[in-house]
Structure formats: C-alpha cells, structure tokens
Amino acid sequence: MGRSPCCEKAHTNKGAWTKEEDQRLINYIRSHGEGCWRSLPKSAGLLRCGKSCRLRWINYLRPDLKRGNFTEQEDELIIKLHSMLGNKWSLIAGRLPGRTDNEIKNYWNTHIKRKLIVRGLDPQTHRPLNATASTTTANSKFDFRNASHSYSTLTDIDLTMNQNTFKVIAMADDSSFDDGKCNSGTTEEAPPQLLQPPPLLAHHSDQNCQSINLDLSIGLVPFQSLTRSESANSNSAEIELKKEQEEVVPYQFVVAARPSETPAPQAVCVCWQLSFQRGQLCSNCSTNGLYR
C-alpha cells in the first residue's frame, strides 16, 4: 500500500499567494506558533497544502528574514561554505542569519555561479576551470561533498585520503588564530575539549609523528556559542550546530594529522582560515602544509 498524499490536492490553491492568504497564515502562526503543517491549512482557513504553507512561511513570511541584496561578505561566505559543503543549502543557510536555503540556492544559481566562472573557477569543484579535470583524481585532494560518509549536519564527516583517515576540527575564527596555537586556538571562551581534542591536535607538535593516519570530523561551530558544559560533555564530532546565530561570523578550519601507532617522520598541520580574507596558515604550519 503506497503512501497517501500529504494533503488533499484536489481542493487546494496553487501558484502565487495572495495578500489575504499571507495574512491568514501570519495571523495563525502568530497565535498558534509553527508546526503541525498538515493541519494548519484547515485550522487557518487556507485552501493550501501544508507543505505549501510551510514553504511560504519559511521562505517569505518569517519576520526574521533579511530581505534585500546579498552583501559582498555574504557572497564570500556562501562561496566558502559551498566549497566545503556542496549543495547543502540548508546548512549554508544556517550560517547566514536571515537568509533561507531557497534564497541562497537561487542566488547561487543566478549570481555566484557566474561570478566564479568569471574568476575562472568551476562552481562545483571551486578549482580552476582548466585544472578541474586533472585534479579531481588526485588522491591528495579530498572533497567534503563527495565524502562517502553520509551526514546530515556538519558535526561528523569522515573522509579518507589514501586509505588514511583524517580528522578536521573546525572552530570559529577568533581573529587571533595565527598566534602559534594551531593545536588549540585557546581563548578564554574556547571550550578546551573542542579545541584540544586529544590526542588529535595535541600531538601535532610531536616531531616523532610518523604516518598520516587521521580521523576526520568537522563542525562549523562558533565556540562562543558553546557553553563549557556542552563542550565538556561532547567531543568535536558531537557538537551541535547553533543555528540561531545573531551575526555572520567567519569560521576557522583546522586539519591536522593524528599520529598512528607507528610514529611518522613529520606531522601534518594544515590550517586555513575560513574568513573573509584569503586562507592563511597558522604560524606553526610551513607553506607546504606540514607542521614546522
């Protein structure tokens, strides 16, 4: 037995919403709150599918939406997030307060794609257009979007690189990352367990590190948003994304080698800053991404 449709299509309006419909929906949600989209249309006196109501509210009527043009900063943030997440519009939207996934998706398709092409970059791979074909097979280049691991949030991504596993610890940019503390980024606000996930980063200065056998996890969490108790009870792969950010903040990603049982001759420490400036290495990194 197949599933029944989410709502009765025969007696629902389609197409553009009228002002009256908008007002009914706004009034209803103001007094009853969001949720229960299936029953909402009937309760609100709307001849619409519940999905349609939800979409209209989320993409257009929500009071916290920021209408208007995207700023240059937003553009760059979208590009950077897309380079790591691919078409995960809802995740990208989660880092852009006041913007919806649909809005960002449309904006991407109509503006940013073209912008990247003008820059000579492939909008999908974010690599130089003439280099895309030759680099996509390089084992050393890993692609978050093509990671085999299935993920629904940024909190847990496993990647492989030449049969080795990597761990990525991501943290918000505190604008003082290049302070020689590649392994910690410690600040007063920094949750110790987020920023010092032993033994991953704590070992990166160990010159006896031998192989690049790494675990990878990733979280785009501005650490200001995490309480110490949260961080104390969760490892980096379990951190929840805070979607209710009040402002756009840059994020900083750290990729670092985790030494395996067999020591490696040189640890890898690749740090780059996901901010509005071009990526930068931390002071502990040499330009080839190896730890000094």
Place this chain on the structure above:
DNA sequence: AAAAGTAGCAACCGCAATTTG
C-alpha cells in the same frame, strides 16, 4: 512597438529522513 530572449525568484515536486502510533 512588438517579438524574442534572458534573468530572477517564488513555488512546486519528489524523495529521504524522522516521527508517531
């Protein structure tokens, strides 16, 4: 001025994930 082409965006559709009974 009219037709054709293009761009932008709201809305829809189908599917997957999650929740509920």
Place this chain on the structure above:
DNA sequence: GCAAATTGCGGTTGCTACTTT
C-alpha cells in the same frame, strides 16, 4: 519492529519583469 504520517531538503519549473533585436 513495522508501516504510515509528517517534515525537511534539493532540484526543477513556470511566471514575471527586464533587455535586446
């Protein structure tokens, strides 16, 4: 544990406004 119901997401469509010929 299972099936149905609900919710959420990403891709696509179609309408409208604007530009070009």
